Amino acid sequence: NAGVxxxxxxxxxxxxxxxxxxxxxxxxxxSMYWYRQDPGMGLRLIYYSASEGTTDKGEVPNGYxxxxxxxxxxxxxxxxxxxxxxxxxxxxxxDIRNTEAFFGQGTRLTVV
Amino acid sequence: RKEVEQDxxxxxxxxxxxxxxNCTYSNSASQSFFWYRQDCRKEPKLLMSxxxxxxxxxxxxxxxxxxxxxxxxxxxxxxxxDSATYLCVVNPGGGGFKTIFGAGTRLxxxx
Numbered sequence: 604n605a606g607v608x609x610x611x612x613x614x615x616x617x618x619x620x621x622x623x624x625x626x627x628x629x630x631x632x633x634s635m636y637w638y639r640q641d642p643g644m645g646l647r648l649i650y651y652s653a654s655e656g657t658t659d660k661g662e663v664p665n666g667y668x669x670x671x672x673x674x675x676x677x678x679x680x681x682x683x684x685x686x687x688x689x690x691x692x693x694x695x696x697x698d699i700r701n702t703e704a705f706f707g708q709g710t711r712l713t714v715v
Numbered sequence: 716r717k718e719v720e721q722d723x724x725x726x727x728x729x730x731x732x733x734x735x736x737n738c739t740y741s742n743s744a745s746q747s748f749f750w751y752r753q754d755c756r757k758e759p760k761l762l763m764s765x766x767x768x769x770x771x772x773x774x775x776x777x778x779x780x781x782x783x784x785x786x787x788x789x790x791x792x793x794x795x796x797d798s799a800t801y802l803c804v805v806n807p808g809g810g811g812f813k814t815i816f817g818a819g820t821r822l823x824x825x826x
Contacts (some may be wrong), residue, residue, distance in 0.1 A: 645818035646759070693758055702764070
């Protein structure tokens with residue numbers, strides 16, 4: 604029962620470096636999401652994709668880009684990492700009824 | 716004002732205690748409400764949905780008060796394994812899971 608799989612689990616970047624966080628789900632869900640979680644802030648939506656081929660900005664999209672490669676995969680790219688992007692990143696997916704989101708295990712990213 | 720507000724805690728309670736968390740939301744048109752549980756350094760997982768008529772699942776009871784715009788979570792007979800952060804989640808509707816997560820309430824249950 605893989606559910607939602609994120610890679611990598613940990614990453615340290617230098618300021619200005621780029622990287623892509625990968626996410627895949629095997630539950631045939633239409634909707635997929637990227638959140639970041641900072642201490643005391645709760646989870647904040649970066650981008651979401653309601654279906655294959657569509658993406659929309661969430662609450663904090665600046666500095667990020669996304670690609671919904673197919674129904675299974677939704678990647679998050681940091682083009683030029685900044686220390687303010689140090690956070691825990693969660694990918695999630697939900698079915699068309701949007702009644703529950705299933706989360707990946709998270710990526711702990713540190714930008715130095 | 717934050718869209719979803721929770722008391723961050725921590726709540727420190729002994730085993731067997733009853734503990735209640737409240738969460739307020741600002742958008743009166745919000746349609747769906749949930750409580751998620753998040754263990755330390757883990758991903759959030761759905762604990763229960765919150766319906767207008769209330770929802771009970773074993774030792775857990777969730778209530779919604781639309782007039783006052785708050786939801787609550789009651790945990791009876793607390794167990795050590797209940798120690799976690801509880802996230803209040805509100806979906807404002809309008810299509811898509813554009814959920815808003817509260818910052819969470821930390822609970823520590825002690826022997």
